[in-house]
Amino acid sequence: MTSESLRDKYGETIVKLGEKHNDIVVLDADLSSSTKTSMFGKRFPERFFNMGISEQSMVSSAAGLALSGKKVFVSTFAVFLMRTYEQIRQSVCYNNVNVKFVVTHAGITVGEDGATHQIVEDVGIMSGIPNMKVIVPVDSIETASVLNYLVEETTTPYYIRLTREKFPVLNEPDYEFKEGKSVTFRDGKDLTIFANGSMVSFSLQAAEELRTHGVDARVINLSSVKPIDREAILKSARETGKIVTAEEHSIYNGIGSRVSEVVSEDYPVMVKRLGMRDTFGKSGKSWELFDYFHMGVQDIVKLSLECFREDKR
Amino acid sequence: MNNEADLKIFEKAREARKLIIEMVYSAKSGHPGGSLSIIDILADLYFREINIDPTNPNDPSRDRLVMSKGHASPALYSILALKGFFPKELLLGFRRLNSKLEGHVHRGVPGVESSTGSLGQGLGIAVGMALAGLMDKANYTVYAIIGDGELEEGSIWESLMAGNKYSLKNLIVIMDKNNVQLDGFTKDIMPMGDIRAKVSAFGWNVLEVDGHSIHEFSEAIKTAKKSGKSPSFIIANTIKGKGVSYMENNPKYHGSPPADEKEYELALRDIERMVP
Known part of the structure; x- marks a missing residue:
């Protein structure tokens, strides 16, 4: 079974989507080479904002961009996004605006970095917020399909949980993600x-x-x-x-x-x-x-x- | 005050002050102190500076205002009603079930750009709006109103860094420096030192005005709009509870309405007696 990186797939897919949708903007907090949003940053520097190690203002600014009509993607490591729980709750979810949190390095597969970086509570934290939806893709194919769905079909907040490690490819190439369906x-x-x-x-x-x-x-x-x-x-x-x-x-x-x-x-x-x-x-x-x-x-x-x-x- | 335009705005502010007192007295809760300190500025913004049309509230070219100190909802709601976004009668539903007028600023209210209430977030939201404005080469200005206690939130300083990095010349932050926060005086709760020097060091164009001088404030907005490449930060020196004798500089009235009929009537009488 071949394995593929979900975050590499995110980087590639968001560039493709960016070609088609000029209202997509991407924000990152100094981890773009790891979350792979750097690929978007290279292709569309005018639509990529590296907000520095400032997750709280990054999330509120994402809400401001979305309130101004942009389709906003926010990326960092899953664990660091959690410090902005309240910004996610109030700036994004209470306003119910088009911000997608695509986080990487979730769970224990972060490996050597250890406990400080291995978040295993995030799905629960995010699921508790009204208006937020939560998706944990299983492989690179599902990752791409979820991203296409989010951009083409949705305008509300989502939390997409990706990992550092490559995962086995389990889905067929023509697989299409359907929200709420197993x-x-x-x-x-x-x-x-x-x-x-x-x-x-x-x-x-x-x-x-x-x-x-x-x-x-x-x-x-x-x-x-x-x-x-x-x-x-x-x-x-x-x-x-x-x-x-x-x-x-x-x-x-x-x-x-x-x-x-x-x-x-x-x-x-x-x-x-x-x-x-x-x-x-x-x-x-x-x-x-x-x-x-x-x-x-x-x-x-x-x-x-x-x-x-x-x-x- | 000798300028007729300024006088008109002073009277709008007087009217809004009365509405603020009526709202919090009717709701038996709410935040009069910080509403009364910012109301002269809000009146000037909505009746002179801001390009916004209540009959076309979603016009993409409109100016935006984010009330980052979301507890000043009585101030914003009363000004929006006076501006014609919704009937004044709705103000008395403030903080009641089945009213749109949530306790803290809510986007469901016509004319409100973003919900706010947890301090430190509205400035970040305004930064996002200003980024969008520059990306779209739009001409609108984004205003953010923050409190001085709000500077204690680290996220404010994160947003100040971003404002500088992206040269948000279309962003004007107004800090309502009334020196009082919920638990007491800001100098005792968390001394901020030289705010002007700090914000200047973050790369912002800093101005300082008397926040109850409508004329001075209006001049500062003109200057801010010519700030070149930098975002602007106006320190507005104000008095918490301004216009109501027993509320002025009294931390108790950060979040308490007039205690009884007597206090309510005294508040309205004080406001009526204010001179330009």
């Missing part, structure tokens, strides 16, 4: 694994191994976290009875929480959550960290078997 990568009847981001490819590997244990697992990509695909969650709850969630995020307030909320309200089944268990990250090679924090393929297999074998109350 994608089933593998069908199964015994249990459903809802995952997003890095954990989708892990879940697919885990599903193969589960087969050798006699468990037929369904794997669904929940890239659209808000709005979430309630219909698919409830359908799986009815058809497979048991659910595992897997995300490169805290088990609090990400898809683990969202899926639990949906089934609790309408069709209660057992849900086991895999993710960061209320802890900070750590320096290390990104792929080592998954094992360290019990978020590797074997951990998904183990949790799924527990879920499958556990007595129903």
Whole structure:
């Protein structure tokens, strides 16, 4: 399976979109060579604003540009955008203007930089804000499709969570992202694994191994976290009875929480959550960290078997 | 005051002052102190300087004003009503459920360019609007009104850096220097030292005026518009609660309305007696 960088794809795609839409502007806070917005800056210097290491004013200024009719993209590392929670809430979301936050280096796959840079709370923080929508693309193809959708079809705030590492390409080239819709990568009847981001490819590997244990697992990509695909969650709850969630995020307030909320309200089944268990990250090679924090393929297999074998109350 | 145009604006401000008192007294909450300190400036901006048409509020070429000190909503709302953006009667719905007039400045109100209320954000928003104006080679001016307590927000200084970097000559910031914030006097809460020197050092064209002299302020706007490549920052020396004897320089009236009928009537009488 080939792997591709989601942030490289962001850099390329936003340039393409910039060719077509001369009202797209991009803001960054001294990380453009890492977030890849530098590509846009080179092509369209008059529409690129490097605001320096000043995230708060960057976000408010993004709102001002959007209030003046621009389609605004804001990029930095996910962790640093979080310091502007209140600017996002009031300048952008309360005004309900066309600002897209495309952040990179989210989660523990930042690796060696360590806990200070590994945000695992962001999806929860952003999902709580009215008017904000949250998407965690699974691969480079979905990243490009999401960006096209945002520019062509939407005028409200979005949070798009990208990573530093390359991720396996799972979607077909003609895949089209649909907001609020999940994608089933593998069908199964015994249990459903809802995952997003890095954990989708892990879940697919885990599903193969589960087969050798006699468990037929369904794997669904929940890239659209808000709005979430309630219909698919409830359908799986009815058809497979048991659910595992897997995300490169805290088990609090990400898809683990969202899926639990949906089934609790309408069709209660057992849900086991895999993710960061209320802890900070750590320096290390990104792929080592998954094992360290019990978020590797074997951990998904183990949790799924527990879920499958556990007595129903 | 001997100039007829200035006098007219003084009377608009007097009318707005009364509306401010009526709004906060009717709502039994709100921020009269910082509304009364900025109202002369707002009256001058909306009745002389700003190019805006209430019958065409979304005209792309209009000037923009962002009230970064969003608690001065009674001041902005009353001026917008006097300017004709909406009927004066709506002002008494201020802070009530089912009224558009939210407690802090809200974009749903006709004539309001951006919601504000959390300090330190409106200036950044104005910077974004000014950037858009330069990109589009538009002729409009962006005004941002900030408080002096608001300078304690680090994001203000971030925005000042950006204003300098991008040479936002179409941006005029007005600081309502009334020396009072919620918990007391700014010199005690967080002394700012020489604001003029600090903002000048950030690359801005700094002017200083008596914020209750409509004539002086109007002259400063003329100067600011000829500032060359730099954005302008007008330090407006004002009196918190200006025009109401018991509110003047009293931190209590940052966020409290007249306490009772007696205070309410005294406030209106004081305003009526103000002389140009």
